[in-house]
Amino acid sequence: MNKSTKNPPGLLFWMIEQLIPEQLTETGSGDYAELYQIIYAERGKWRAKVWLLLQVFRAVPYYISESILWSTILFRNYVLTAWRNIVRNKIYSFINISGLAIGLTASILILLFVNNELSFNNFHKDEERLFRVGVNFPKWDGPDEYGKSCPVVMGPALREYFPEVESSIRFASQYAVVRHGEKRFSERIRFTDKEFFDVFSFDLAAGDPATALSDLSSIVLTEQYAEKYFGDENPTGKTLSLTFGDKQRDFTVSGIARNMPNNSSILFNFLVRVENMEFTYSKEAVTNWGDFSYPIYLKLNENSRPESMNKKFPEFVTTYIVPAFSKWDESASVENPPVKLQLQKIRDIHSIDNAMRGSSRTTFLLMSIAFFILAIASINFMNLSIARSSQRFTEFGMRRVLGANRKQLMRQFWSESTVMTGISMFTGIILAILLLPLFNELAGKRLTTADLLTPLFIAEGILTIFIVGILSGSYPAIVMTAFKPVEVLKNRIAGRGKTKLNKTLVALQFALSIFMLLVAIFVGRQLYFMIGTDTGYNKDGLVTINIQEYETEAEAKVLERFKTLAASYPDIENVSAASVTFGAGRSGYPIQTEEGSLTVIQYKVAHDYLKTIGVELITGRDFSREIASDSNAVIVNESLLNIMKIENPLGKQLGNPSDGYPYHLTIIGVVPDYHFLSLKREIGPMIIHMVPGWGLNRLLVSINTGNISETLINLESIWKEIQPDKPFTYSFISDDLARQYSVERRWFNIVQYSTIFAFLIALMGMYGLISFAVTRRIKEIGIRKVLGARVLNIYNLIVKEYVVLVLAANLISWPAAYFTVRQILQNYHYRIDIEPLYFIITGAVSILVMLLVISYSVVKTANRNPADSLRTE
């Protein structure tokens, strides 16, 4: 037999060695070597090598299946140990898990919000080809402000003129009283083109999208409204009666649409053909090029590019709009177009529409809040894990002594922190689902559990669990298992240095919480200021009722009859009417005097307006029934006089520049500057007049606030006598005003709750940290007690350590809070001052909180019998 041993080739041999199960590493390689010799001897070098190569390949499947099996067994073991450890320390685990869970809940909710915002209008087929027509009036708008209101007649014109346009969809609206059987309500009806369902992807629960709007008398309604009017009946084919003003028409239900998705800017409850508007409103509505009221959406052909259309728009404007405009605006010409058009991508319209209200900024700010909270919670989590680990040195030492190798120990701690994170995530999601209705209320959205449980979210969730789990477990896993078991058991390692890290983290948490608290305080104060400020007119006890007529004469009749009937009720003080309620007002009304021209806000009113809203003239007189020429009279406010530098207002003539000279409006009275718009804006120039031409939409009634419910009933009965066919829709001005600030309200609520969250988490963090700090020093405290120290002394000892921490936290957060609050308040013309008092109060509160936490921990520990403390080792 050949005695010389042939060495198997290094690389292949190394590979096969890797694939041998752990328990047999020593002997297994010997087996392969032995066989190698034999084959070498029998068949030669190359066959031996081939054999070895083959072995490598064939060993792989066995290796894989064994690994998986082992991992599952090990996994189960680690999870079990992890779970036992968690249960062993219920308080710590509870604090840690709930802290992180809360942080996760907040982040989840906010992420849902942001996702929803960013996904608006993305569900339409071919959405890259869908656009809305943006309109800019250079005279009144800033150069980049494009609104969405177009004339109805422009829709077909665009389709004819531009080959790029495949379909044009108009989306007008009008209110009508809808009737079926006993049910009768005032609803908003949408008017659109035949191809609506071809262009937009709205699902129909019943009916065929291709034909739903082929008939002029077809109507499509949503499931919700189908139920409202038809209950359980099948609505398809049935008749709905719609009454617009005094014009009635029957429509046949041709389709039922699914309820509107929560990310659509295009919303409807009832949909009919726009051609009906000629009857329901007027011929003017569908032919007038000057009436810019409703959006128009375009679907471009596949190969067309929006840029080429944008370039051609000026020509279009010249062809169609300039001729129409020059009839009443002589400045309109080819060189000076009265209107500029531009295509807006359908994915952008949500942020465009909400930009005015700062919604894209909202998104950014919300994400910052989510990030803050999550940061606080994660820091907490890691902090507490670290603090807890330092208590377990003895345990680690024992485990090492009993034979655990370092890798196993590391894996154990990682699995522990991952399991905790997993539980937190699960809790966080459940919490988020529970809080969804409340959050929807706060954020003005309709988010559902379905939005939450998308595959993307779930994947992100799992990823987060692993990242946070491994990160927070890293400290104990890596650092602490590195120590030699002997040293640990002898208690040489006290983990002194880590306290600094812990303290910094807690200070950071507190700083963030204090920051949020300060912002919340000032935002809240601003809100209450705005709601509470005297508006300058009598907003309490002022009720507005929708007239719902379309013709001036009809409106005036309603007013007259109402006034007559109301006279018999003493609690109804004054009745008047206006074109619009407070907070709005037709802006951009140009006036001209000898001195110059100005754009003002205009209110069209009826007699007794000022009496009704409770504003007294500074000088001059109110509109009077007796004086016929009062139809050309106006009342202005101080601001207008100041800006135009008019010294003697009474009798001054002014007019609309398009009417030309002589100006036929005369100033008969002056009112003080009252807040007819929101407090966000400075009080601007305003005129009130009774010029005919457009209508009065709302009755204004001032009532005695003593007996509101009864008076409301009276109002309703008066209404029923005058307008039995129309629903009684009313609201209180004070409510309307509060609603103006709904954005702020929402904001404030979110900030408020977030702050509570953040503070709670920081509190838990501080509590956890301090209780560890105290328990770590049980022995020390025991000794001190034996030596005669009183609980108070021990208390002072700990307080000294942490006072600095809280003061530092305050110091960091104050400047940041100050700048942020100032930034926010810039948006409001009428705003509160940033008083230092609140900073001091917050600081004091934070110190108080810290003292409380310390007291609780110290009392719990220091009251133990020193003998017991010294005995625990």
Added chain:
Amino acid sequence: MKIISRVEELIMLSIWRLGEEAYTVPIMEEANRHTGSKWILSGIFIPLNRLEKKGLIASELGDPTPERGGKRKRFYKITDEGFAALKEVRDVEKSMWDGLSDIPA
């Protein structure tokens, strides 16, 4: 006691047959001789581990030899529990096959 698998049974029987010289390589060759299928070392390692973990076989390290690149051998023998398990398998098989007619040719 758990019923051992076919593979485990065959390996244990190979160990039994080999007596003193029962280490991985001869076990593999013995099994190959009887079953005709090509067992490979990887396929032996794992069942050997499992059996040892279950306590049905026991092992001892031998001396290193030069052909094995200086590595030792691991010698296996069947434990009492192992024999009990084999007996159980045989009893189960007997009772299962009992009364069944012959396999059709």
